[in-house]
Amino acid sequence: MKFDVTPIAFVDSCYKEKFATPRQPGIVSEAKGIIALIPPFNDPESVFGLEDCSHIWLQFIFHQCIDKGWKARVRPPRLGGNKKMGVFATRATHRPNAIGMSVVKLDRIETHTNEVLLHVSGLDLIDGTPVIDIKPYVPYSDAIEHAHYPFAQQAPQPMPVYFSIKAETALKTNAHLKKLIDQVLSQDPRPAFHKIDETRVYGAKLEDKNVTWIYKLVNNTCVIEVKNVEPA
């Protein structure tokens, strides 16, 4: 028994590659994106009333993982990468059906004839992600106050981020991008098994910029220094 699903929209995201894309929505509030409905779903009627909702669920395809199959046990990065969990006890991207769900803030809806653009923030989806459904967030049913998830009780502790003088200069006229970089890197996007190597340069494309950074051990605390921000 199989069911077909078809994209109804694609994501235009500030995250251009998997590395440095956050693992949960909502943490990087500065992460903006646009959900652009495609034909025949690009009818403004299909989102009538949605503008009054503060948050929406996106159901989407982990399109960069879909061909890699699944395993009964996975190593979630939040557990340091050395504890194996059942795939259904995690939100891992490699799962039997490569479907994800993310709740994001709906900032505004832009409609023209045959064009529906949902402007969202708090996004954790990579550019080009196919969206298969959009549903309103219904607090009385979705916000379960006393629910218990033992493996991540709260958002990860942010890591301090410092900007080099060169990076500060490059970002002087773009406070939004600086805040985005700060929020993204403070989540520590490194694979959990990487040890601190002060000479190793990391890089990721955010919006239309290449951002590079290094990790430093300072007073026994790891800090991130943003080295360069160059046009992509």
Place this chain on the structure above:
Amino acid sequence: MKFDVTPIAFVDSCYKEKFATPRQPGIVSEAKGIIALIPPFNDPESVFGLEDCSHIWLQFIFHQCIDKGWKARVRPPRLGGNKKMGVFATRATHRPNAIGMSVVKLDRIETHTNEVLLHVSGLDLIDGTPVIDIKPYVPYSDAIEHAHYPFAQQAPQPMPVYFSIKAETALKTNAHLKKLIDQVLSQDPRPAFHKIDETRVYGAKLEDKNVTWIYKLVNNTCVIEVKNVEPA
């Protein structure tokens, strides 16, 4: 562009038909069910760690609606059936991809060799529903306290339910079923456009029983009287 999804489990539910199945999870706490994983997903390893989670998301197929297509505007029953909303502003079952999501309480997990049964409650899924994914509920990310959904700010007001003497007698030794019937009927499963007709008898199959009931106007309030509870 199309993606295949395949069931990983099927629901064994107390709701045997669409009519009287609640429109949201969590409201009928007495609604019990079992999510039974099917091969090759029926490996106890796949749910390792899940037993410590209080709630789970089920992603599933609206299998009884899938062939009926979708429309850009729908009439949600919660709005009295006379207001049309964009399909993506609702959780309507008839949507471009007939995928639903429900958060339910995970009571316990029963595993044997090649058998994984998730016992859940607060279910709003009909018997035989194909489940395509199971994910843990992660409160810090899923429970958005200040989210706003203007069309249903809170759970619907329950309607008073009375049991006829015959129904009381039939339920004397089954307090759980009585509570289930009470919770299900107090949601008023009637189509919104039905007017009170004291002679009309409604019926639905719950667990292994046929339940029949009528609506009465008493002191300008509608009450439900459960007439009969007979073996199905």
